[in-house]
Amino acid sequence: MLADSRLSIYLAYRREVLRNCASALGEGRYYSLGVEIKRACRLLPMIMIVGLVLAAFPSSGMGQLRGPEVLDVRFEGNVTFPADSLSRAIATRATACRSLWFYFPLPLCPLGVDFALSRSTLQDRDLPRDRARLVLWYRQRGFRDVVVNEPVVERTGSVARVTFRIEEGRPIIAQSIGFSGAEELIAKGLLDELPLAEGDRLSTLALDATRDSIIQRLSNQGYAYADVFRQVNRPGNPPSYDAVTTFEVVPGPATTYGDITVEGVESLGVGTVLRTSQLRRGDPYRRAEVDEASSRLYGLDIVRNVTVVPDTLLGVQNPTVDVAIIVQEGDAFRVRAGGGWSTAECLNTEARWTSRNFFGGGRSLSVRGRLGNILAQEFRDVLCAQSGEGDFAGLTGIAAVDFVQPWFFSSRNSLSASIFIERQSLPDIFNRRAVGGQIGLSRAVGERTVVTGFYRPEISELDASDVLFCTGFLVCAPDDIRELEDPNSLSPIGISFARERSDDLLNPRSGYRLLLDVEHAANWTMSNFRYDRVIAEASRYASTGRLVLATRVRGGWVGSGGFEGLVRQGRAEVEGVELVHPQKRFYTGGANSVRGFAQSRLGPRVLLAKPTNLLSTLEGGGMCSPESLRDRSCEANPTAAYEDQPIGGTRLLEANLEFRIAMGFVEGVLFGDVGQAWGPNQSILLQDLEFTPGFGVRFPSPVGPVRLDLAYRFRGAEYLPVVTEQILPLDVARELGDQLVVDGKLVPWVSTGELVQLASPVLFGGADRGFQLHVSIGQAF
Numbered sequence: 001m002l003a004d005s006r007l008s009i010y011l012a013y014r015r016e017v018l019r020n021c022a023s024a025l026g027e028g029r030y031y032s033l034g035v036e037i038k039r040a041c042r043l044l045p046m047i048m049i050v051g052l053v054l055a056a057f058p059s060s061g062m063g064q065l066r067g068p069e070v071l072d073v074r075f076e077g078n079v080t081f082p083a084d085s086l087s088r089a090i091a092t093r094a095t096a097c098r099s100l101w102f103y104f105p106l107p108l109c110p111l112g113v114d115f116a117l118s119r120s121t122l123q124d125r126d127l128p129r130d131r132a133r134l135v136l137w138y139r140q141r142g143f144r145d146v147v148v149n150e151p152v153v154e155r156t157g158s159v160a161r162v163t164f165r166i167e168e169g170r171p172i173i174a175q176s177i178g179f180s181g182a183e184e185l186i187a188k189g190l191l192d193e194l195p196l197a198e199g200d201r202l203s204t205l206a207l208d209a210t211r212d213s214i215i216q217r218l219s220n221q222g223y224a225y226a227d228v229f230r231q232v233n234r235p236g237n238p239p240s241y242d243a244v245t246t247f248e249v250v251p252g253p254a255t256t257y258g259d260i261t262v263e264g265v266e267s268l269g270v271g272t273v274l275r276t277s278q279l280r281r282g283d284p285y286r287r288a289e290v291d292e293a294s295s296r297l298y299g300l301d302i303v304r305n306v307t308v309v310p311d312t313l314l315g316v317q318n319p320t321v322d323v324a325i326i327v328q329e330g331d332a333f334r335v336r337a338g339g340g341w342s343t344a345e346c347l348n349t350e351a352r353w354t355s356r357n358f359f360g361g362g363r364s365l366s367v368r369g370r371l372g373n374i375l376a377q378e379f380r381d382v383l384c385a386q387s388g389e390g391d392f393a394g395l396t397g398i399a400a401v402d403f404v405q406p407w408f409f410s411s412r413n414s415l416s417a418s419i420f421i422e423r424q425s426l427p428d429i430f431n432r433r434a435v436g437g438q439i440g441l442s443r444a445v446g447e448r449t450v451v452t453g454f455y456r457p458e459i460s461e462l463d464a465s466d467v468l469f470c471t472g473f474l475v476c477a478p479d480d481i482r483e484l485e486d487p488n489s490l491s492p493i494g495i496s497f498a499r500e501r502s503d504d505l506l507n508p509r510s511g512y513r514l515l516l517d518v519e520h521a522a523n524w525t526m527s528n529f530r531y532d533r534v535i536a537e538a539s540r541y542a543s544t545g546r547l548v549l550a551t552r553v554r555g556g557w558v559g560s561g562g563f564e565g566l567v568r569q570g571r572a573e574v575e576g577v578e579l580v581h582p583q584k585r586f587y588t589g590g591a592n593s594v595r596g597f598a599q600s601r602l603g604p605r606v607l608l609a610k611p612t613n614l615l616s617t618l619e620g621g622g623m624c625s626p627e628s629l630r631d632r633s634c635e636a637n638p639t640a641a642y643e644d645q646p647i648g649g650t651r652l653l654e655a656n657l658e659f660r661i662a663m664g665f666v667e668g669v670l671f672g673d674v675g676q677a678w679g680p681n682q683s684i685l686l687q688d689l690e691f692t693p694g695f696g697v698r699f700p701s702p703v704g705p706v707r708l709d710l711a712y713r714f715r716g717a718e719y720l721p722v723v724t725e726q727i728l729p730l731d732v733a734r735e736l737g738d739q740l741v742v743d744g745k746l747v748p749w750v751s752t753g754e755l756v757q758l759a760s761p762v763l764f765g766g767a768d769r770g771f772q773l774h775v776s777i778g779q780a781f
Contacts, residue, residue: 067121068160070094077166080143084545089137090130092162093120098664122160127151134164142201145169172202172234175242182218182249190217190249202232202243211247218251219287224310225252225317255285258311258320264327268302272362273325276300276411277308285310285321292447297327300406301364302356304330332357338703342776344591344599345396346384347374362406371397373425386590386599388427391463398422412444426600429646430464430582434490449499457491457526464582490581491527494519502541506704507779508550509543519584522561529581530561535652539781546662552781554593556586556652560680585648586677591774592781593654594675596692596713598772603649603677607642607722607764611751614640614724615742626749630727635760642764644720649677651684656781660698667698667705671780690715692772704778715768719761725751 073094075083087093096118097109108116131148138146147167154161177198182190195209196202211228218226229248234240260279262270277293290308297306305328310321334356339349350370358365373396376387387393400420408415419437426432436458442450462485497516502508515537521527535556542549560580589597614622614629614636624634654675661668674691678684694711730739730748740749 067123068155068158070120070122070162071159072161074161074163075166076163077168079168080171081141086134086137086164090133090164091126092123092130095119122153122162127153127162130164134166138166138168140205141203142171142173143168144172170241172241172243174198174200174202174245176244178244178246180246180248182214182251185218185221185249185251190214190221196245202245207232207245214247214249216287218249219285222254222256222284222286223251224255224285224287224312224321226250227252252317253319255319255321257281257283257285258318258322260323260325262325262327264329266329267332267357267360268300268327268329268362269360272300272360272407273297273327275407276362277325278411279308279323279325290323293325295447296411296444297325300356300362301354301404302329302332302362304328330356340703340777341383342591343384343774344386344776345372346376346379346387348372349374358403364402364404364406366402367400368402369397369399371395386427388425391431392425392427394423394425394431396423396425408441410443414442416440416442424583426582426587429587429600429648430462432460432462432583434458434460436460436490446499448501450497452496452498453494454496455491455493455525457489459487460490460581460583461485461487462582488528489526490521490529490583491525492519492521492531492533493525502539507698508539508541509548510541512541513537513539529579529584531558531580531584532561533558533584548658548660550656550658550660550779550781552654552656554652554654558584558586558650560650580648580650582648585650586652587646587648588652588654588675588677591707591709591776593656594673594690594692595671595694595709595711595774595780596673596690596715596772600646602675602690604647604679604682605644605720606647606757607720607762608645609636609640609642609722609724611725611727611749612740612742614722615740615747615749616640618743621743626727626729626747629724629758630729630749632756632758633760634758636722636758636762638763640762642722642762644764647679649682650680651678652676653684653689658780665700669696669698669709670694671696671709671711673711698779701777707774707776707778707780709774709776709780711772711774713769713772715765717763717765717768720764721761722758723755724758726754726756727751 070092071094073087073090073092075086078086098116098118131151134148135146138148146169149165149167152163152165154163174196175198177196179191191214194213196206200206207230211230214228215226227250229250231246231248233244233246234242235244257279258281260274260277260281262273265273276296276299278296279289279293287310290310293308294306297303297308307326309324309326311318311323312321332355334354335352336354337349337351339347341347348371350368352366352368354364354366356364373384373387373393376384376393377389380387380389380393398420399422400418402418403416405415407413417437417439421435422433424432424434436456438454438456440452440454442452445451464485495518497514499512499514502511502513515535517533517535519531519533521532522530533556535554537552537554539550539552558580587600587603588594589602590599594602609622611629614624614634615626617623620637620639620641622634622636622640624636628634652675654673656671656673658669658671661670670693672691672693674689676689678688690713692711692713694709696707696709698705698707700706727740727749730750738750740747740751
């Protein structure tokens with residue numbers, strides 16, 4: 001009988017899905033999640049077979065229920081508080097689906113499949129307790145006259161529905177709030193912005209929070225034994241709903257730090273612990289400083305666990321407070337290794353060896369290495385679609401040695417130094433080989449807030465597309481391009497500001513992050529490239545229940561200053577050419593920016609075409625005459641063979657919005673990304689911003705969430721400049737190159753090899769709309 005009922009539910013569900021699919025296909029509609037219905041409907045045969053099998057067999061969980069199943073829990077009369085808040089205060093729960101995925105594509109919850117449901121049975125003994133819980137919940141929030149009636153239970157066979165009827169009554173209001181005993185401290189901001197204010201509901205939660213806030217503020221002003229007593233008076237008979245609240249503040253004696261002892265150290269050293277904690281005998285006692293001391297000590301890599309205990313629990317209120325620092329050290333040496341896979345970098349692996357107390361004092365020395373693009377050429381068509389081809393699919397990586405001195409004239413300062421050798425690849429844009437180093441001085445200016453000044457000299461060698469130099473830098477002569485590709489110095493000096501106030505580095509649910517980075521490179525920093533660069537980023541996270549709302553805004557600007565030593569077309573130029581190193585330009589699009597685009601494929605682009613293709617008069621040719629191609633006046637055929645090349649921008653704007661929804665073991669995400677990069681001669685227009693919506697799934701792992709994102713881009717055709725090689729008549733430039741072959745025939749023209757840009761752009765990219773898949777590790781931001 002049960003199987004027949006579930007089979008009927010399944011058949012009704014199948015009819016509805018079929019009707020929706022047929023309607024959607026006829027109208028050409030799309031799902032709001034970004035999945036084309038046509039593709040989803042292709043899964044219907046599988047869905048039908050799986051659903052039919054599951055519907056035909058009874059659910060094991062139904063036979064294990066020892067009472068009626070609760071299908072619904074309702075609240076009536078709750079004007080002030082929503083039902084979802086009240087439901088968390090009681091034990092009675094309604095049966096719920098474990099994941100949204102069990103509605104579609106697999107209709108497991110409508111079918112009542114046991115593992116897809118979190119079942120709840122009615123426990124009669126919980127009903128009076130839930131009634132009392134609701135009364136207590138309301139009274140704690142100022143509703144002293146609340147009445148919760150006997151719960152109404154509607155039983156129908158093996159299921160039940162429960163209704164709680166509530167009469168909230170009139171709340172008690174804090175008409176006036178007074179303070180005594182701390183008159184001399186009020187001017188120090190002791191009573192500013194407390195949780196309870198006049199006119200608020202008289203909640204016992206707010207009363208306790210106000211008391212705790214005053215005690216905490218006093219403990220941070222040198223009063224370790226402070227206490228606060230509260231009294232509430234409701235005048236009248238019967239008692240009035242306007243309450244008079246009084247807080248009696250007892251600061252106790254002013255206190256200072258007494259003896260500060262250290263326990264548990266092995267190789268670290270007592271002096272290092274005391275220096276890092278910044279607690280000093282005789283200084284005024286601050287509870288916040290005690291908590292910050294723990295955070296500072298955790299900044300030493302070798303510290304596994306630390307507890308800072310002030311001796312304020314004894315009955316005697318001693319004006320000096322002794323503090324015990326208990327430290328547990330980890331291993332002096334640590335080795336870590338790992339690997340992964342992403343669509344942008346294919347297979348990758350990394351390893352790190354760290355000495356966590358290098359010559360004592362909490363110093364650290366690390367040797368690290370990383371390899372990427374492993375097997376990128378072999379798996380490009382299967383797993384690594386964004387890793388590039390040819391030289392761009394070669395191995396990338398870095399080998400580096402890092403040193404950190406955690407105490408540098410102050411425990412708030414740290415000195416760092418590193419040397420590295422690196423190969424970087426940005427597909428279809430450039431390959432970079434570099435050797436260099438960095439020295440930095442960081443200072444903690446607040447809680448989890450650091451300012452760092454740095455100098456980063458390196459010698460880098462570029463292997464880039466000639467079109468990048470010609471269109472991005474206006475350097476088109478082969479000799480000039482070779483000058484740029486040769487080893488050059490890139491040595492910026494800069495300052496960065498980082499504020500990390502999120503609750504988790506790998507998977508944040510609340511808090512925010514701020515980042516500002518400023519660089520300057522010039523002759524006096526020993527840099528061949530001169531530029532100024534600013535990039536700023538802000539992220540915000542907020543959660544409620546299973547939902548996390550994450551937002552980010554990122555922007556950047558880079559201004560060129562020139563390049564010393566460049567020879568343009570054989571003529572030395574003292575002032576250099578205005579350009580920005582490709583590594584310092586902005587490239588957007590990818591798994592961590594605008595996810596509707598492949599890595600670095602959003603922003604300024606040009607079209608590269610061979611002269612023979614532009615001169616061709618066959619179908620798919622450029623239809624240009626040699627004379628018009630020579631003087632660059634050719635209006636090329638839009639259907640000719642072009643290769644679009646990103647060249648990077650000098651201005652950047654990105655914004656991201658994510659709704660992260662916990663769905664059992666996995667996390668589902670709905671997101672929208674918007675962004676664009678602009679070149680130096682382009683106006684910043686909001687209509688240029690590209691919007692790409694999408695959805696994704698996150699799977700937990702020890703190194704952060706494994707992330708799959710599918711996004712849709714709407715970008716249509718746009719006018720792009722065309723770059724080709726300069727051609728000259730054979731009798732004029734015979735010695736400059738080989739004679740051209742067009743449509744299988746020799747023509748009396750040769751290519752000089754120098755790149756030029758045609759006067760007329762071409763409408764390109766009409767079929768650029770579509771989906772983009774990204775696989776990576778860690779949240780997008």
